[in-house]
Amino acid sequence: MHRPDRLILCAALILLCAAFGRDQFDQWVDATELPVLASETSIEVRDRNAELLRVYTVADGRWRLAVTPHRWIRPL
């Protein structure tokens, strides 16, 4: 990343906010086409105590395992 990028980005941001205002901004954000959020995760086979026995890769050969953050993360 280079200096000019950051500056242009910053300028664009300020311009945007100033020119279109909050409403325009909201509309713009709401009109965003979101990428697909529910992506395929690895199929998991677990034992009687929910311990992992086997996982499978997703279609493109990647390992992508479903995560439930509250199990591991204490809030700061």
Place this chain on the structure above:
Amino acid sequence: MNMLIAYEDQRFYSHSGVDLRAILRAIGQAAWNGQIISGGSTLSMQVARLLEESGTGRWKGKLRQMRVAWALERQLSKEQILQLYLTHAPYGGNLEGVRAATLSWFGKEPNRLTPAEAALLIALPQSPKARRPDRNRAAAEQARDRILDRMVGLSALDQSTAQAALSEPVPNTRRQFPALAPHMADLALRTRPEAGTHQLTLERTLQISLETLAKSALRGLPNDLSIAIVVADHTTGEILASVGSAGYEAQTTRQGFVDMTRAKRSPGSTLKPFVYAMAFDRGLAHPQTLINDRPVAFERYAPQNFDGAFRGELPVAEALRQSLNIPVVLLLDQIGPAHLLDVMRRAHINPDLPGDQAGLAVALGGVGVSLSELVQLYAMLGQGGEARVLQWRKDGEQAEASRVLNRSATWHIGDILAGLAPPAGAPARRLAYKTGTSYGHRDTWAIGYDGRHVAGVWIGRPDGTPVPGAFGGDLAAPVLFEAFQRLKPEADPLPPPPPETLMLATAQLPQPLRRFIGRNAVFRAAPDAPKLTFPPNGATLAQLDGVVPVKVRDGTPPFSWLANGQLIEAGLYRRETTLPDLGRGFSQLSVIDAEGRASRVTVQIE
């Protein structure tokens, strides 16, 4: 893991997707130092980038990321965004998300990570290619240490913890993802392809232990043999371990990818206990009933014992313990082979018949049954005659138990089988067990149970061809006992006899139960049985002075002679005599020796 938020995006829980302060700081630092010191990206923006798989660089890309980040924040909770990040963050190679990372780099789930592990997990996604611990360990360690230092700076870690973390080695290899119970896992996917997670009834530690046992059991044996082991808790009906082969890898000659717990094979002698249990259940025999082990012929079927020898009369219990073929066929002949198949079906298994009619050979293994099915059958014995489908899915419906055989019949079987000599070195009466070897040494089996668990072992070739050389029941039984040893240090005792059980010696039994004589069996004469040699059977004799000379060979004197059912002479030690006054026409002549063995002929007198 909260180190992640502290490091990457301190105001994660308060910003609206784009952290303007962080961006300004990043720009400020970049302008001041001429290089990037910290990124301005929030976690939300990184999620946007990961989901769209766009690059970090171009400002247009950045703007798009900010737009998506804002939009994400409006639609999702902070926790959902964090979840997306933790699912998609790249950790090198084909690893995506924090769980793939911890399993692969640390061999565990992301609970209870050490600070050093957590720091490495924060460092990796920033530059997953350059920092892969297995390819570039030094870079990975450097990045991790920088993050640990930052953590101290942010007072998220105290100095001493950080010092300890710095000395922790960075892993240098990727671990294999767990692939336990691969056959059953495949089966789970096949039967329920839509499910994302499958919870089985297996117990991970036991499964690992028995997969190791399966491998070591085949050491030193021909390298095209396979093995299968199944362990279940018959009190709950749940399968606790299921090993389908010695190894799932395709490169071996053992065809390890074939699940031998589900392959239908000839069960050898392992069905015999069920014939005896049915005989007890139906009151045809008691364990102390005497049964004859001698040459016998049914229509076109003449079973032999494994050693070709005959043991004469012996108690039924002993016949089962010695796994003799003739007594069990005599019993099944009386019971009817179709009823044995009915018992198997009522125990919810699906035996594979070679033809459409069940023959007597079913008792000796002339039917296809899988190891899982046999274990389910023996579970019924363990449960005192109540059968139920063994479960392997934790969320499966608990199957109702149904009675197939009565309690005392199955108790007797357990008692007899527990009296079997265990393999060398194993304690006596620990298990009620039975071994089996199928015709032509294709399969060898050992199935056993105690008061709580049931287990079975199969060894053979996956393609069902005979195994040359020394191969038999002594191979599987030690593996069975070892499996139980690995399951628990002490056996659960078999239950006490139910109150209705008859515990009697042969002489105390009611008369009809003292001796079992098969209904349709035609015993072939023993070699030393008496033979009426003259007159020959079917001969036409001219009447000679009103008497017929007769001769007997073999047999034990004294002899008794009968004509047309009438006793003519008794207590004769001579082997020749004459029978008087036989009328014209057909007459039946018989001789009976001291042991009650008879020989008869029919003659016509003119």
